[in-house]
């Protein structure tokens with residue numbers, strides 16, 4: 001079967017309709033197929049040479065000392081908190097406008113989430129001023145999330161953290177190769193975590209990476225990802241020893257070589273993929289520039305970024321109006337999403353006090369428009385026109 005005939009369904013939910021313009025499409029071709037077949041035929045399909053190569057290539061691309069491949073980003077975040085010995089009673093400052101995994105991971109070690117608001121409707125990353133007010137003598141870490149691949153305002157965040165000796169963990173799931181002041185995201189704090197879930201910039205189905213310049217953290221993460229054992233079976237198979245010790249209670253959080261082979265192909269494609277996204281973003285920006293009832297976040301951002309998603313925020317709006325506009329786009333065959341329903345509003349997080357007016361507004365008024373490297377300029381124009389029509393209709397029906 002030719003690759004183009006295979007229909008790949010992204011995500012957990014099964015789409016009940018075929019969208020004319022999907023939110024995302026995989027940047028896959030025969031190269032990924034060949035890489036997987038080659039790995040299957042090599043007969044080493046668990047953590048092995050492909051994983052080692054993927055780690056080395058990823059570390060080099062980022063300018064990081066260590067990159068450790070893992071089963072997904074959620075476990076990368078878990079190991080980040082775990083290796084910092086964060087415990088019950090400790091506080092971790094985190095965003096609420098993020099995917100649930102960012103916050104769940106700190107709960108795995110029993111820490112208390114302290115939710116920080118975003119800066120504004122045009123900067124959907126953590127507000128350094130609010131962050132400063134949340135620091136207490138229990139604060140052990142700050143986990144930042146680079147929304148859409150646009151960097152958090154890292155200078156003041158690192159400054160606050162540095163003065164109080166607080167560790168900074170970057171959830172860089174959206175930002176492989178994104179830059180902040182010339183540095184790659186994920187290499188600014190102590191630990192950076194990446195996701196290779198299907199709909200991310202690098203897709204391996206499931207997959208993640210932890211990067212750090214700290215030798216001790218890297219060694220501990222390598223051991224913890226494989227039950228706390230001192231060697232991997234691949235290393236034992238190459239060497240003379242069959243012996244290993246178990247140093248501490250670990251996990252099975254490994255990536256396998258089938259996924260690493262996919263990751264290598266995807267990483268090689270990343271730079272051109274991101275260039276295509278940047279020019280599509282540009283097309284969106286000029287198409288949307290005359291609409292004054294929306295905000296396009298990060299409108300004036302100039303540095304090279306991954307453009308993982310293309311968010312807009314409705315001005316002077318409400319959740320009902322937002323959902324009506326999403327429905328109008330859906331009827332035109334355009335798939336949209338929401339990034340994100342705020343974490344502090346979910347049932348299990350309601351016990352934590354949080355006053356986050358901007359996060360709550362964005363959660364109810366943001367719409368993520370389609371963006372993927374193979375999207376065409378005509379498709380962008382169709383989305384822009386459909387949005388203009390939907391907004392005009394909403395304006396008329398409210399006046």
Ligand SMILES: *Cc1c(COP(=O)(O)O)cnc(C)c1O
Nearest residue numbers: 072073074099101173195196197
């Ligand atoms: C996708 C994502 C994650 C989780 O990644 P997995 O690899 O699916 O575990 C965490 N944080 C953010 C911001 C994400 O977008």
